[in-house]
Amino acid sequence: MNRWIEKQRHLIDFTASSLARRKGKSLGLLVVYTLLVFVLASVSLYTHALRNEATRVLAGTPEIVLQRLIAGRHDLVPPGYVEKIGRMRGVQKIEGRLWGYYYDSVLKANYTFMVPADRNIAEGEITVGPALERSRGLAAGNGISFRAYSGELHTFIVTGVLAHESELVSADLVLMSEADFRRFFAYPEGHYTDIALWVANPQEVRNVGRKLIDALPDSRPILREEVLRTYASVFDWREGMMLALLSAAILAFGIFAWEKAAGLSAEEKREIGILKAIGWETGDVIAMKFWEGFLVSLLAFLLGYVAAYVHVFHFEFALFAPVLQGWAVLYPSFALTPRIDGVQVATLFVFTVLPYTAATLVPIWRAATTDPDTVMRS
Amino acid sequence: MIFQPAIIALLLAAGLSLAMLAAASPFAVQLIRHWDIGSGSERQLRLERLTYLFSMMMALVCGLQILSTLLFVFNADRMAVMFVGAMCAVGTLNANAYGFPALYAQLALFFLAAVWLAINRLDNQARDYPLTRLKYALLLVYAPLAALVLYLQFKHFIHLEADVITSCCGSMFSEAADTVASELGTMAPRRAIALFYTALGAAVLLALWHWRGAGRRAWGGLAVGASSVAAFFAALIGIVAFVSLYIYEHPNHHCPFCILKPEYGYQGYLLYVPLFTAAAAGLAAGVLTPFARRPSLATLAPRASARLAGIAAAGFALFAAIASVMVLRSNLILIA
Amino acid sequence: MLELANIRKAFNQGRHNEYWALKGIDLAIPPARVSVLKGPSGSGKTTLLTILGCLARPTEGRVRLKGEDISGLPERFLTEIRRRSFGFIFQQFNLVRGLSAIDNIILPGYPTGTPRAQLLQRAEALLADMQLAHRRDAKVEWLSGGEQQRVAICRALINDPEILVADEPTANLDSRLSAEFLAILRRLAEAGRTVILTSHDPLVVESAVVDRVYSLRDGQLIDVRDVRRAAP
Numbered sequence A: 001m002n003r004w005i006e007k008q009r010h011l012i013d014f015t016a017s018s019l020a021r022r023k024g025k026s027l028g029l030l031v032v033y034t035l036l037v038f039v040l041a042s043v044s045l046y047t048h049a050l051r052n053e054a055t056r057v058l059a060g061t062p063e064i065v066l067q068r069l070i071a072g073r074h075d076l077v078p079p080g081y082v083e084k085i086g087r088m089r090g091v092q093k094i095e096g097r098l099w100g101y102y103y104d105s106v107l108k109a110n111y112t113f114m115v116p117a118d119r120n121i122a123e124g125e126i127t128v129g130p131a132l133e134r135s136r137g138l139a140a141g142n143g144i145s146f147r148a149y150s151g152e153l154h155t156f157i158v159t160g161v162l163a164h165e166s167e168l169v170s171a172d173l174v175l176m177s178e179a180d181f182r183r184f185f186a187y188p189e190g191h192y193t194d195i196a197l198w199v200a201n202p203q204e205v206r207n208v209g210r211k212l213i214d215a216l217p218d219s220r221p222i223l224r225e226e227v228l229r230t231y232a233s234v235f236d237w238r239e240g241m242m243l244a245l246l247s248a249a250i251l252a253f254g255i256f257a258w259e260k261a262a263g264l265s266a267e268e269k270r271e272i273g274i275l276k277a278i279g280w281e282t283g284d285v286i287a288m289k290f291w292e293g294f295l296v297s298l299l300a301f302l303l304g305y306v307a308a309y310v311h312v313f314h315f316e317f318a319l320f321a322p323v324l325q326g327w328a329v330l331y332p333s334f335a336l337t338p339r340i341d342g343v344q345v346a347t348l349f350v351f352t353v354l355p356y357t358a359a360t361l362v363p364i365w366r367a368a369t370t371d372p373d374t375v376m377r378s
Numbered sequence B: 001m002i003f004q005p006a007i008i009a010l011l012l013a014a015g016l017s018l019a020m021l022a023a024a025s026p027f028a029v030q031l032i033r034h035w036d037i038g039s040g041s042e043r044q045l046r047l048e049r050l051t052y053l054f055s056m057m058m059a060l061v062c063g064l065q066i067l068s069t070l071l072f073v074f075n076a077d078r079m080a081v082m083f084v085g086a087m088c089a090v091g092t093l094n095a096n097a098y099g100f101p102a103l104y105a106q107l108a109l110f111f112l113a114a115v116w117l118a119i120n121r122l123d124n125q126a127r128d129y130p131l132t133r134l135k136y137a138l139l140l141v142y143a144p145l146a147a148l149v150l151y152l153q154f155k156h157f158i159h160l161e162a163d164v165i166t167s168c169c170g171s172m173f174s175e176a177a178d179t180v181a182s183e184l185g186t187m188a189p190r191r192a193i194a195l196f197y198t199a200l201g202a203a204v205l206l207a208l209w210h211w212r213g214a215g216r217r218a219w220g221g222l223a224v225g226a227s228s229v230a231a232f233f234a235a236l237i238g239i240v241a242f243v244s245l246y247i248y249e250h251p252n253h254h255c256p257f258c259i260l261k262p263e264y265g266y267q268g269y270l271l272y273v274p275l276f277t278a279a280a281a282g283l284a285a286g287v288l289t290p291f292a293r294r295p296s297l298a299t300l301a302p303r304a305s306a307r308l309a310g311i312a313a314a315g316f317a318l319f320a321a322i323a324s325v326m327v328l329r330s331n332l333i334l335i336a
Numbered sequence C: 001m002l003e004l005a006n007i008r009k010a011f012n013q014g015r016h017n018e019y020w021a022l023k024g025i026d027l028a029i030p031p032a033r034v035s036v037l038k039g040p041s042g043s044g045k046t047t048l049l050t051i052l053g054c055l056a057r058p059t060e061g062r063v064r065l066k067g068e069d070i071s072g073l074p075e076r077f078l079t080e081i082r083r084r085s086f087g088f089i090f091q092q093f094n095l096v097r098g099l100s101a102i103d104n105i106i107l108p109g110y111p112t113g114t115p116r117a118q119l120l121q122r123a124e125a126l127l128a129d130m131q132l133a134h135r136r137d138a139k140v141e142w143l144s145g146g147e148q149q150r151v152a153i154c155r156a157l158i159n160d161p162e163i164l165v166a167d168e169p170t171a172n173l174d175s176r177l178s179a180e181f182l183a184i185l186r187r188l189a190e191a192g193r194t195v196i197l198t199s200h201d202p203l204v205v206e207s208a209v210v211d212r213v214y215s216l217r218d219g220q221l222i223d224v225r226d227v228r229r230a231a232p
């Protein structure tokens, strides 16, 4: 056992020094390899972070949102609906919600005005999201005026700014009291934007949805799990598309690796010939080459992955953002929550290390089975 | 069909395994027909060189199976959100008839590849390579199995439709269902615990005894092989029937997959890594024993078998210890 | 020590350019002596040496090392025996460029799993013995021909083999260096090592250092002569 470990140490020593002796070639391979990992990992980390963000946002939302439809269009929920639903088995809590969009002609941006259920805001005061804080230079205590759609000017005092960590949802939020909301939008008394229902048991959600349609035929229940599923498949699909396109790159990489390994330089061939002549066995050469592949792969994988991590989570995916327009302008500025997950790493591994290993297998074998007597015939 | 990177990766890995084994098959046939260790002919030298390539390939296939089995379960778990009623890997695997068979085929290929590597190692220690023909005959059997793995995975993935209503671990192991799985789930904890510790204890003792005896008794090796297989299944039954309950601290959550999730601190790996290592080693210890009848392996085979038995004993003991710690640390009270 | 029985070796077997380089050789190499294989170019000296040194397997015939038949052994075991029992010195020295002298010397010790410290210690002793201690860390491509040869000898001796095999070892040396080299061989033979070399250099073949000369022609052994009978 000790001998075995000692031997592997020798082999690693030797392969590391021979990589160092062939700097140009090793660096070339390492750069291409790292680049491949970097590109794939960037795409993958980014889509995963987006998806996680979406899932996290959805996790805080109610299991069912009930909208009223008129002629197939979303309409206000008239008075009495919340009561009509009344007590339904499995429903923990029912709540009418008030929210709407406001177009700020100063900044040419849309805000979401909302009446929060979980906090009380006094009349005349608002709490704003980080985007507003930034773009309009607001801080607690400042006053701000919005011109309502009716033309009237309403002035509010900012009393708080929402936390930054999940800007995806809160960036453009403006929270206000119910009275202010109704006054600002001239929202009819007793009407709501939609109704939120919390259901404790996930198995019940579908039943509750069905019963809601029975009780209120003019309404549409939107289940959270459906939204979640749609999100997941949209994100996966996009990532899949990206990776499929990139598989061309992987293929090219495989060929490149093959070339690098098959096109052993005359010097390298001579070296392996010498090793075999002085008493190295085929298996020893294979083990030595295995360690070479291992070292290169490990280094490239780590470098590429770390670079991708920094790229996605600290530079906001800046390099590829223009290519992926559709996603990037969706949420102009929000820091993604860093997260690494096993499936993703394993998948990346299969996409990068596997082609390398497979492509180098035969060339390594060829080199390792050089006849030991070849050096005597040069 | 759901188009997902992990799925593509899995198909890629399975495809590569198959491609390697398929490409090796014609050479394996050549090897079986023309192998003649005593000859110094150039063909024989070429065949000997080929064996190095095949060993490399099998090692890669074995490694790939480990990686892709993990990825398969992982991915199934993550895809669970897409299916109504699915909460973890079980739901996804149940989404069509190919899920579980694909997993089983993968595990089978892993065990077979591991056994092949053990035979290969033993064969390489004897100066006349006595098992070469057998090894390459086995290789011919593995190619169709690799094809089966790819086929089942492909079928599984292509038939995955989002929104399919599936049954998950909750119902699979519940009393309502009438399957083997549900029977395991509803097995009385006392009986499951008894089975679990008896089988594992027997496997550990037999393997230890075989190891201490340097593998001299042939039937000892066979007993190690048989008891390892039994212990492997008993261990899986135990995980479903009671260990998982203690980990989840929930009297009805029987899932053998959820324990791999981050919510439960990846505790499943602590269990499965020693379990699978031990089972593969024990199985190989059994498979190697009959080879002691060949003259050149008379001392090598028992030694290799004993070594593997030692690994199996350590693995099973470690597994049992870890499972016991998990049970003892749990706040769940299953048996008053 | 080392016996060959009816050794035949074919190249490109079964093809139109099939060529039998050795056509039935029987010989026995005596221990602790210097033996030389001589013959015209193409007579099969190198081929015979690769078989004697377990670098290649004969197509037919038996090779026995200390009574043990090793001719049918697969490469894996042949290499093991070779590593233990043989040291090699080549015409072009065949040192690995870019590595220092000492790193070159310990290369054959890697597969044995001997700890590095131990290998280095042995290599330093060998270097000192060859008066090369001061060139320990020099890259081999900066060494002179004679120094390279001595490094190659050190490398051949690192695993402490009983048999030393050298193919045309003096082809790249001038006569002074050749004489020095032969003196070293003598010393090794007197210390109990068996030395086998090929050469068509009269300086070597007729040297007082040599104990036995094997003459080859067209893949056949035509003459064996004991030229010196000094006690080892």
Ligand SMILES: Nc1ncnc2c1ncn2[C@@H]1O[C@H](COP(=O)(O)OP(=O)(O)OP(=O)(O)O)[C@@H](O)[C@H]1O
Binding pocket: A377, C011, C012, C019, C021, C039, C040, C041, C042, C043, C044, C045, C046, C047, C048, C200
């Ligand atoms: N790999 C090979 N393939 C084909 N023919 C070979 C091979 N190796 C050697 N030969 C042939 O075998 C014959 C003997 O070669 P060998 O190298 O043993 O001769 P030699 O006596 O060492 O010659 P020299 O004095 O020139 O070194 C030569 O005719 C050579 O062409």
Ligand SMILES: [Mg+2]
Binding pocket: C045, C046, C047, C167, C198
């Ligand atoms: Mg020659």
